[in-house]
Each structure stands twice: as C-alpha cells, then as structure tokens.
Amino acid sequence: MPITLEDLKNTIETLFLSRSQLDAALESTALSDEVERAMSYINGGGSLDWEYFNRILIAANLGPVARPLFERYFPRGINSAEKLSEGLSGFMKDALLHFGSFHQAFLRMKADVDVLPRVEQTFGSETRAPFALSNPLKVEQLAYLGYVSGELPVRMAKAHKTILTALGAVPPGEVSGDSIRAAAKAAGFDLEKELATLNEGLEQRSSRQVTLEEFVDSKDDVQRSIDQFVEEVRRCRKAGIKNQEQYINSAAEMDVYVATSMRDDRDYREMNSFIDQVFGRRDIDRLNLRYFDPTQAYCPNKYDKGLVECLMIRCAKVTIYCAQRQDTMGKDSELAITLGLGKPVIVYVPRGDTAEDRATYDRRARTFADIHPLSLQVNQTTGNTNGIILVRDANQCADVLYALAKNQLKVNVTRQEEEDHLSGEKTTYWVLREAVTGNNSVIRVATGWKHLRTAFWSAFRPDLHIP
Template sequence: MSTQESKQLGKIVKTYRERLSLSQEQAAKMAGINRSVVAHLEQGLRLPKVKRIEALCKALEIPAEYWHAFTLPDSSERFAFEDILSELVGRKVHLTYHDESVQEAAQQLINKLIDEHSSDRQTHDLFNSVLVFYGVQPTSWPFFAHYLGASAFDNLLSFEHAIRSYQKDAIRLYSPLSQAYKALNASQNLMASLAPLQPNSLISYERRAPWDVIQEVGDEQLPDLGYIAAARVQQEEAERQALKTFLEDLAKQLREEGPTAISQIKEKTRRRMDSFLRKFDSTLQHGPFSPLFAPDADELVREAQRLAPKSEEELARMAETQNIALQNLAHYLSADYMDVYVATSMRNDADFVSVNQFVRTLFSHNQIEPLKLRYFNPTQSWLDDRIGKGLVEALMLKRSQATIYMAQKSDTFGKDSEASIALGQGKPVIVYVPKLSIPQADIDSEALSLKTRSELELELRKEVGEEQLDLDASIDDEALVARILLHRLKKVPERDLHMAIKQHWADFDLYGEAHRITDEDERAQYRQWLDQLIKQQLEVLCPTGIREHLHGLLVAVALRFERRARVFREIHPLAVQVILSSGVLNGILVVRSVDQCADILRSLIENKLSLTLEQDSQNIRLVEETTGSTIRVISRHQLLRNAFETFYKEYNQ
C-alpha cells in the first residue's frame, strides 16, 4: 500500500530523472531494473524493494538523505505509523528532516511502542517520547486514556481504529483536525469539552406540560390562510368580479374557437387581467402576456371560481379562520420552548394540505408524541404582513433546536435561506423528500432507485418476462425504474389505488400535474375524478384512459423526487454549510418517509445518531447510516485546512 512518503519519493525520482533528460526506460536500464518499477514508484502505486530503491537513486545521483530511510529495516511499518499519526494530529508528519541516526532512534521507539505490551501509563510516556521526534504536542493523560490506551498499540490496525474513533468526535466539534488535537489535549476538563457529544436524557421533555393551545385549522379551511385579510378581499370585489368574468368568457371562447381565442384578447384587457392575476396570486402557470399562456377551458373555470368575489358567508368563514390562526401565532410567539421549525413554501391549496398532513402525522407519531415537543406549523399561523411574517420566521429559526425542510416539487429562495440559516447556526436540518409508496403492491420508488443496474434488470425481467425485456445500453437506470413502477401500478387494485391517491395527491400536486395530459376533455375528466375522490370522498372507479394518465403522472413526479433526493444528498448547495461560529461543515439529513423522519428527529433530540466515518482522497466525512447523509466534512486540502484554522482562530478569539 502506498504512503505519503513513497509518493514523495516518487516525485523526487521523477524530478531527478527529468533533470538528467532520461526516460523511464533509460533510468531503469541504468539501475538494472524493469521500467515498470520506475513507473509504479513515480505514480505512487508501489514502493520497490530496498535494493532497487538504492540502485535507482544512486543511478540518478539522488542525495542519500532523500531515500536512505526507505532502506532501513521496518521502514514500511514506520511509514504506515506516520500515516496514521498524521490523521491524529491533522497534519503530515515525517522524519526525513532528521539525520540517519535520529531516524534509527525513532524507529527503535516505534518498534517498542508497537511490539511491547506495557501498561497504559508506560505506553502513554513512550508515545509522547515518539511524538517529540515529529515535533507534535504531547497527548494529555485524559486524552490518551479516553481515545488510545495501551490497547491502541497492539498493532497498526488497532492504532488506526482508535484514530478513526477519535475522528468521529473531532469532526463534530472542530473544523480542522489539527485544531481538534490541540484543543482536546489542552482541555482542563476533557469530558466537559466532549459534553455536546453525549446522549441527552428525555426526562425533561416527558415532564413537560402538554402543549394543547394550538387550535387546529382543518384541511378544508387551510386555503383561507392563503388569502389576504378577509376585509381586503371584500374591498377587491369589483376587481375579482372582472377577473372572474374574463376567465369564464375566455373559457367559453376556447371551447368554441380553440386556441385562436387567446390571440383575440385586446392588449388593454390583456394588461389589466395580467395585473389582476398577479395581484390575486393566480395558480395559472403563465399570464396573458406570456407566449406560453395556453390554459384549457376547464382550468380557467376552476381558476375563476377560486378567485371570484367571496360571499358574505365565505368572508365570515375566512375571517374566523384567520382569527384562529392569529391566536395560534400568539401562542407560537410566546411558547415556553420551540423545538422544531418547519420550513416550507405554500403556493397553492395542495401545498397547505401537504404540509399540514405531514406535520400532523409526524408529531402524533409514537416516537415523537410522548416528548411533548413545541413546533411551528406554518399552516396554522397567519399574518397579513410580509415583513412581520419574515420576522416571525426569523424568530422561530433562532429559537428552534432543529429545522425540517420540506422538499416540495420546487425550491424557493425563502425556504432555502431558512435552511441555510439553521445550518449556519450549527443546528440540524432534516430534509423530507416524498416518495411513491404503495407497500401492498411492492411499490417503493426510493428502494428501486437505490438498486444497481443488474438488480433493476432482474426486477424488470420478473415483471415483464424475457420476451418483452427489450434492454440496451441506451436505456438508463431511471428509465428502468419507470418501467418497473408503471408495470406494478397496472396491477394495483382499485381500492389500493384510491388509498394511494389520497395519500399522495397533495405531496405530488396531482391537480397541478393535470397540464401533462394533452387532451382537454381527458384533462377535465381527470380533474373531475380527483374532485370526486379527494373533495367529495367518493369511491369512484377511475376510467381506464384516465388511469393510464394517472400512472404516468405518479411515476413522473416520483422520479422527480428521486432526483431531488439524490441532489440533496450529494450536490445541492444546502448539502453542507459552514457553521459560522466554528468553521465546522454542517450537513443535512435526507429522509424519505414520516417514520424515518420521526426516527431521525428523536435520535437528534437524544443525540444518538448512528454515525460512520467515510474517507477518500479529498475528504473525511461523517455519515448518518440509516439515511446515507453526510452531516460533517473535513477537507484533506492542506492549504484549505490551514486557512480555516488560521482565520477561524483569528476571528473567534
């Protein structure tokens, strides 16, 4: 196995060879060895035997101080020891700046440290003697006893395991490992320094008084909180009536004349209605001035009904709902604790329902409910003031101990900012990404997306048989997942399909997805069926043609969420943010179900996440095992590590 020293020797050999204008073949011939020996050494892949090192270096006239250490007995063990020691202290350590006699003396002590089994105290003294050769701060007794002990030096593997265990703690508390090593060894009370890593007792949560002051606004009333104050809605009656008439008339013309009706809208009318649509937060994807404005008649009628002037009864209901939400806001602002903030964006009725159902299910979960958590549910609060609303959210973010970010079909600047703020404060952020799940039909979009190519091909073969497999290299994994999901959806019984739609319609925004159905009549029929199932709670048979569209919509949105989950775990800007007070990189936790979210939230509260350390040539990452999410990172880029240690030390003094 290559070490940093062997790589350095390879660079030196290459430098001297090129200085003599020799090819690898020529240098090898001069030393009486094969060219591959030179190539592997220069690439840092393999360290040659002692005689070959000596022959090559002498042939290239390389000074002995650069290569003599590699010819000493047990040198490979020493280099491995130095690699592990470097991981402990957070910087590269070596003996090449010492003369031969000093290197041999250090080698003797290292051999004694590894080969002789002494008491903890004796091993501690011996280890600190070794550290002198490397110019490394000695370990304190509390640090040595807690992380190392004599057993850490039974062999190099046990030494490496001990250092990995130490790094799991260090990476959570400090930015560079060098800072962690210095700080923890200098600590007057090591256990106090490590206190943030200790499990938390749940007794204080369980002893709280129940928090039952929030009056729940039901799903059917939630759209009232998407409006401005009821009194202002009443003042806008004339404008809303004009907009309603325009939309209904346009719908009628579209049915009679087709798309040409849009081009006949007068510019003044177009400008006025475009303004009204923006003012009243229309759910239409594009306004009349957009070249993409191509709504269907059914969509326009629905929007006209949504934006129409409200009756006295509706206004009274809105005012009552908003008053309840204002009272809830007062309770949120004055809560004795604030444990969890839910970051979301709510642009349409489905968003309100989706968020509220998720929050209600999560905090009534058997893992969470006994803790009597205080949480801010944005669907149960209301304020008719943009600035005030922003201040409320800022306060909730400041007070809460954790944030749950709902990854809906699209992101918003506000929601992303809230998650960034929480991460920057060093607080955990859970990102919930929905998935398509119908357990009784073996449908789980996440499980399929995590399978390998060969596993997906096997699953598809089971579904369609060998004759209809039709696979080639141009079909990517996502296409295979789509085929499997579509095939399984076809076999879902009607009753199970109804249950799945009731579960997913809001998260998947199945009303909003209607635009994917190109035939206007089928699109209207699809919306009507959803109305019957969701709003009227009627168990109505899904028409065959509509069911095919429904399968396609479910799969399309499911795959979109799978891509989002992958992006959040791996490349999203929110994946890792710097804690401004310490420079530690804080990562998000991506969950895919309410059950998983409940487990992670409880583990966070108890400070008992299941963590494992993963390393590559660029980074050391601390990964939460059940979600595969990276929650801490330390870069191996030495200058970057030096800069973080230098400037965060300077700014935080």
C-alpha cells in the same frame, strides 16, 4: 491475535493524507522504537494504559493528553488492533463533527478536557411539560391560512360582483345567458373566467356549481355561500394568528422549525400529514418537543411572517426543510441560514405519488445529495462545515430527529481522493457521513490541502496554531 505493524498502519492510515505520509511519520527512530515496544507489550498480553499512550504521543512530538481524554476513547486501554480502531474511529468522528479538523480537535481537547461535553447537547425530555395549541385547525381548514387558497373567497366575491354588474346592464325582460355574455363583452369582462372562479369557490364549499343561466335564479344563494365562506376564512385566520402568538411566546424553547412553502390545499394537506407522522411517532412524541407547525400559523403580512420565521430559525435546534413541487428563495435562505448557524438541517424530499412526481423528486434528492450549492455551509462562528441530512419519508425524518435530540447520531468517516484530469492534481479530503438513513449524507468535510487548512483556521481560530 497478535497486533502487527501493518495492522497499526491500516488502523491509523485514515488520519494521514496518504500511506507514504504515514510511513514518513513512522521513520522517526524515537517513534518507531516506542511503537515496537508497545506492540510487543500488547502481544505479550498487556494493555496500553494512559501513561504508556502518552509516551508514544511524546515520541510523535504531539505531547501528552489528560487521563479523561484517553479514557473517553480507550476506556479499557488498548490491547488489540480492534480496540485501537474503535478509539481512533471515535476520535475522528468527534473531531469532524464538532471541530472541523483532526488538528484542531486534538489541540482543543488536549488544552481543555471538558470542551467536548460542552459542545454536545440533547433536547426534549419525557419529564417536560407537553405543548399544545389552544386553537388547532382541522385539516380541511388549513389552506385558508395560505395567501393563495385563503384569498379564494375574496376572488369569489369579486367574480360575483362582476357577474352582477353584467346582469345589471341587461334590460329587464331580456335577461338570458346570451344577453349577459353580450353585456359582459361590451364592458370588457371575461365572463367565463369570472364564472370559473365562482364555481371554484362553490366547489371548495362543497356546494353545487352553477351555469350562467342558473346563476340568475340562484344569485342570492350564491351570495350567502360567499358570505359564509368569508366568515369561515376570517375565523380560521384569527385562530392562526393566536397559534402564531403561542409559537412566539415559546420561541426561546423551540426545538424544531419546519420550513415549507405552501400554496394550495394539497400542499397544506401533505405537510399536515407529514408533520403528524413525524411528531406523532411514539418515540418522538415522548420527547415533548417544541416544534413550529407552519400549517397552523398565520401572519397578516409578509414582513411579520419573515420576522417570525427568522426568530424560529434563530431559536430552534434543528430545521426540517420540506422540498415541494415549487420552492422559494425564502425557504432556500432558511436552509442556508440554519447551516451557517451551525445547526442541523434535515431535508425531506418526498418519494411522490405519481410517476411524474417520483421522477421529479428523485432528481431533487440527487441534487441535494450531490450538487446543491447550499447543501454545505460554514458555521460562521466556529468555522466548521455543516451539511444537510437527506431523508425521503416521515419515518427516516423521525429517525434522524430522534438521534439528534438524544445526541446519538451515527456517522462514518472516510478519506477520499479526487483527481483533476486536466491539471493532473490529486486532492485529498475527509468526509463525515450520517449512517442513520442509508442516504449517506455528507454533514462535515475537512480539507487535506495544508495551505488552505492553515489559512482557513488562522482566520477562524487565530488563537490556535493549525499546522
């Protein structure tokens, strides 16, 4: 099928701010003549090679490119509109993914044909030695590493002591539920609250809960249960510290940091299940990735915990941000810092088990996809924009993680226009969206505002002239 001038315009239009700008570029006699000759050659059965392509670039005042750069995007030459489209699409994706603008990508790749292989990377390997924790905790023990759930035995012991104090204030022979309540009230204790804390701990231990009257006869048994509870939490936290030490030892080789904010047993169970589903999937498991599992690690104080998390963010290639019912400033900061370092962030928003949860999580997903202020950051080293990749389940997360690890992330480039109805101004920009999950997350943006583009890249790359 012959290639026409309209085919050519439709293929390369996305590179320009508008069709009128494209038409203006083609008004040059030198360029239009060279393009006419090229189309005639293709329509006669020919295929544009590197030398022929460079003649067109020179006519367009862009200058020639090295043969390896031409062959990267047009390995078999250009003999149809389809081949031209395939090559240009590949260039646009590389340009936005790695450089932040078509202009900068062309200039840098033209100056150094090896720059792209240096910015691409893979991680994980089937030949890599596997990594395993020496002190893994069972799922029912994980919440003991939390600063809320893990403090339950301490609160339980205090409640036990408070009730015993009220009991000790009752004269011998007059002990009853009413007399204990009266003694507690006189001492300013909320006896029902203390008893509820005690029973919360007993329930956690799968022990029978007690009434106040039953407590009098079973206080020694309750004390033994508390002592056993404290000892189990102590063992779990020591194991969590050892696990943390293993992660610290492996920080330099860390591939994935999982950011969560867990408070209770439900949070720990949900996160443990999600992590097992993602990293236990066969194709991910074969990569032998090093990943930080926060459900298995413990730090005795918040400052060390913060330093460990900063270390993991700095070393890991990817951060998985797990949106939960309650999030924290610290976790949001981890998302922003990772993006600012130029690394991918996968944001996992669950679908929810109940109607209320589903509605809540759907709103959160829309917020991350469309309006979250941290969903797009600038890489502070390169100046390239960096956006999140939204996933809604463990399988989507594993799909994206595998694509990132193998450097096979599928993306689409579109040119978009937006009009401000009050000012009447129309702006143009390019977006790069991931095409793995169907969520169409925006991971790169390039401005079409020439003034801003020149000022922006002059700040980040003063060594390059960005028109």
